[in-house]
Amino acid sequence: MNTLSKxxxxxxxxxxxxxxxxxVVLIILSILVAIAVPTVNGLIAxxxxxxCEANLLQLERMxxxxxxxxxxxxSHSFFIQYIGNYDENIxxxxxxxxxxxxxxxxxxxxxxxxxxxxSNDNESGGGVPFF
Numbered sequence: 001m002n003t004l005s006k007x008x009x010x011x012x013x014x015x016x017x018x019x020x021x022x023x024v025v026l027i028i029l030s031i032l033v034a035i036a037v038p039t040v041n042g043l044i045a046x047x048x049x050x051x052c053e054a055n056l057l058q059l060e061r062m063x064x065x066x067x068x069x070x071x072x073x074x075s076h077s078f079f080i081q082y083i084g085n086y087d088e089n090i091x092x093x094x095x096x097x098x099x100x101x102x103x104x105x106x107x108x109x110x111x112x113x114x115x116x117x118x119s120n121d122n123e124s125g126g127g128v129p130f131f
Contacts, residue, residue, distance in 0.1 A: 052091040052106055059090060060104035074099060
């Protein structure tokens with residue numbers, strides 16, 4: 001095989017890849033990374049929001065259960081104390097948690113996100129996605 005290539009005027013490089021080949025591979029990899037990174041970041045943000053909403057729902061149910069067990073009405077000071085005793089990190093988005101109109105709400109999700117969640121609930125059968 002080597003003798004044929006020498007007869008045609010070029011030789012086979014047995015030492016490895018050329019600079020052009022390495023550059024082409026790096027360009028292809030960088031294009032793939034440029035496509036993949038924003039997609040992954042979007043999925044991470046959506047997952048953090050979904051986890052926060054699931055934690056808020058769980059906190060709301062536990063808080064209402066606590067109010068029923070103690071046979072007391074909601075008060076802001078009791079809610080703050082209850083959140084302080086709650087062991088888990090409720091929201092990865094560092095929001096202020098409040099109890100308004102019988103619901104636990106996160107300040108980062110706002111009213112517009114609740115409407116989006118309602119439309120998603122209708123499409124997927126409702127509730128928090130289970131993995």
